Amino acid sequence: MYVAVKGGERAIDNAHRLLADRRRGDRTVPELSLAQISEQLALGVDRVMVEGSLYDRELAALAIKQARGDLIEAIFLLRAFRATLPRFGATEPLDxxxxxxxxxxxxxxxxxxxxxxxxxxFDYTHRLLDPQLDLGSDPELPERAPVSxxxxxxxxxxxxxxxxxxxxPQADAEVPVGDLTxxxxxxxxxxxxxxxxxxxxxxxxxxxxxxxxxxxxxxxxxxxxxxxxxxxxxxxxxxxxxxxxxxxxxxxxxxxxxxxxxxxxxxxxxxxxxxxxxxxxxxxxxxxxxxxxxxxxxxxxxxxxxxxxxxxxxxxxxxxxxxxxGFVEHLKLPHYVDFQSELGLLRRLREEFEQDAGNNGAMQEAAE
Amino acid sequence: MAVLVHAASDQIAALLAEIAPPSAETLREPEAGLVMVRGRIGGDGAPFNLGEATVTRAAVRLADGTCGFGYTLGRDRDKARLIALCDALVQRDDYAPALETKVLAPLRDAQQTERQQHAEQIAATKVDFYTLVRGED
Incomplete structure (x- = not known):
């Protein structure tokens, strides 16, 4: 049986308001722009586009900002966004x-x-932390060479x-391209x-x-x-x-x-x-x-x-x-009723166990 | 026309203003959507769905009935409409030459320069192998 339990709206609202504040962090520190995320955390943006399955650098940067840098949360946001748009079709296969x-x-x-x-x-870098980056960096312009x-x-x-x-394997014109979305x-x-x-x-x-x-x-x-x-x-x-x-x-x-x-x-x-x-x-x-x-x-x-x-x-x-x-984190949603029934069952089993133990003890005494 | 999708909308708008384009009615309001990007198995085999990309499309019609269609990656509605307008103009004998010289050519040149610069930077990271001669006598 499901029992609807209401309540907690105010706590939820306040939690989200607190989240917005913590997302912003120390307000004396300049806020990140999407361009900064897209340009300077480019590989994080790439990963969110790949696993979010949506190519849009700006949206991926926004998702990273909104998710406070939690990339899986950002991927989730991007997936949810894509569900709101119509699909015009499929591109020609890229070459x-x-x-x-x-x-x-x-x-x-x-x-x-x-x-x-x-x-x-990153290959052939020494993987030594570079304190220079903390001081503000203005790297040399890349070397150039004639193009072959x-x-x-x-x-x-x-x-x-x-x-x-x-x-x-070559395409079979009879078989449409599979699409798990x-x-x-x-x-x-x-x-x-x-x-x-x-x-x-x-x-x-x-x-x-x-x-x-x-x-x-x-x-x-x-x-x-x-x-x-x-x-x-x-x-x-x-x-x-x-x-x-x-x-x-x-x-x-x-x-x-x-x-x-x-x-x-x-x-x-x-x-x-x-x-x-x-x-x-x-x-x-x-x-x-x-x-x-x-x-x-x-x-x-x-x-x-x-x-x-x-x-x-x-x-x-x-x-x-x-x-x-979704499946792992749903465990933190209320399971009060489920848990109550487990608890009830466990208590009954323990009672039975103790009764059996009592009976066995009595039988053993009688046998002696 | 591929040159337009690589340009920013304010760049296109600024250059287009110079040729005083005629007014155009909206055939399709700029609309954002998705395309499924396809790759090929092994790079050259049967297609598969890689993931989606945002795309914006628009369509316009000039007073003489010429239609233009604009498509571009991303969600820039102005850009989709500007591309649609250019697509219509390129079909018009009275606008096509000006569009080419005043809009497309400058954009193409700028993109070419940028691409060349980029390619030169990449070329500098090409490996030159050399062999160390071992003394084995």
Whole structure:
């Protein structure tokens, strides 16, 4: 039985008013602007866009400010916002080969065509805290160098030319692209749905799962074939205009994992692959995603699926941090009635236990 | 026209003012919405849904019936309408040349310069490998 309990409105109002005050913090400290968050906490903004599954830097910055820097809360806010807007349709699939690259590295070929381009990276920094940043920083302008006109093919395209790596699965015109924002996930899930789920999945969860495959729980011998980050053009076939219109560019990161090879009686051995793609500069996320994507292909590739990262239902059902937060955090909502019934039951069981103990004692005495 | 989506709305408005565009009636009020951004499995395979992006669209009609449609990432309503207006003007022989020289060309040049500068900064982070010669005699 549910019993409606009312009350607490004033406490709630006051709690929210207190929250607004604490969010502002010490009022003698200048307030953060959205531009400051977007420019100076750019990777936090990227993460909120990725897992909030909505590309809009300004809104993600607002969400971070409103959530006091709690990124999962910010992701929740962004997801809630997207539910208020109509969807005009789907873009043309973006072309990562035509990316305006800001960073591109391969750990498989030193002399990859187009070169190794480090871009803005934490790699090779010493991870020593820099007190200079506390004093206000005015860094040197970046060094410049002549731009090479050399093409920058994807490493997987290079391997693919010699048939050394499996080809990507091609689209079946009969089958619409799966969309888990429209249809709830069901199992087994096709790779398009799995990638959509992983793309919006929690970075920490995917990182741990990817790591687990490296430590032996579903090993797949991965190499980071290529990681690239930069801007890609988006095009949308607008029904009213009747043609593909340019929408602008978005920043994305792509990771091509090159994995353990495989062959059969009919097919010569070739490398297999795992794929990661995410909004913004999200290198750790796309690497983890690619490892987990590859792990989830175990069944398709005829491997034993015994490790957690290979268990599609386990991975896909627990990757979403908004869902996970909802269920974990609902525990703090009132469960007074539930708990009362448990308490009543427990008391009765204890009474019975004590009575039995009493009876047994009496019987034992009688027997002696 | 791709040059317009990369420009800020006040930039477009300032340049457009110079060619004295005709008045246009609103065919579709600027409206914010979403598009589902698609990627490809493995970069070159079957499409999958990556996540959504905010988009604003608008449509206008000139007095002679020419229609223009404007779409842009983000939630800038003015920009969507300005792009729609430019889309209509580019179809008009009497406006297209001025639109090109006074609006599109300057924006294109500015964007090109910025892109070049950016690319040069990135190019400076390209790795030059060298091999240390080992003395093994």
């Amino acid at each position: 990562t080969a035509a990316m305006q690259v800001q960073r591109r590295i391969s750990s498989t070929f030193k002399d990859v065509p187009g070169g190794q381009i480090l871009g803005p990276t 006109s050399e093409d920058m093919p994807r490493v997987t395209d290079i391997l693919g030319r010699d048939g050394l790596i499996e080809a990507s 429209r249809e709830p996930l069901s199992f087994p899930a096709d790779r398009d749905l799995r990638l959509q789920n992983l793309a919006r999945g929690d970075e920490g969860f995917l990182l741990a799962l990817g790591y687990s495959t490296q430590r032996g729980y579903g090993r797949s011998h991965p190499f980071a074939g290529e990681i690239r980050f930069g801007e890609v053009e988006l095009e949308f076939v607008a029904e009213d205009a009747g043609f593909a219109v340019p929408l602008g560019t978005i920043a994305v990161t792509e990771c091509q994992m090159v994995n353990q090879f495989k062959g059969s009686a009919t097919q010569p051995p070739c490398f297999t692959r795992g794929y990661g793609l995410a909004f913004g500069q999200s290198e750790r996320k796309t690497m983890a995603m690619a490892l987990v994507d590859r792990a989830l292909r175990a069944r398709e590739l005829g491997e034993d699926a015994l490790a957690p990262a290979q268990d599609e239902e386990f991975v896909l059902s627990h990757s979403d941090n908004v869902q996970a937060t």
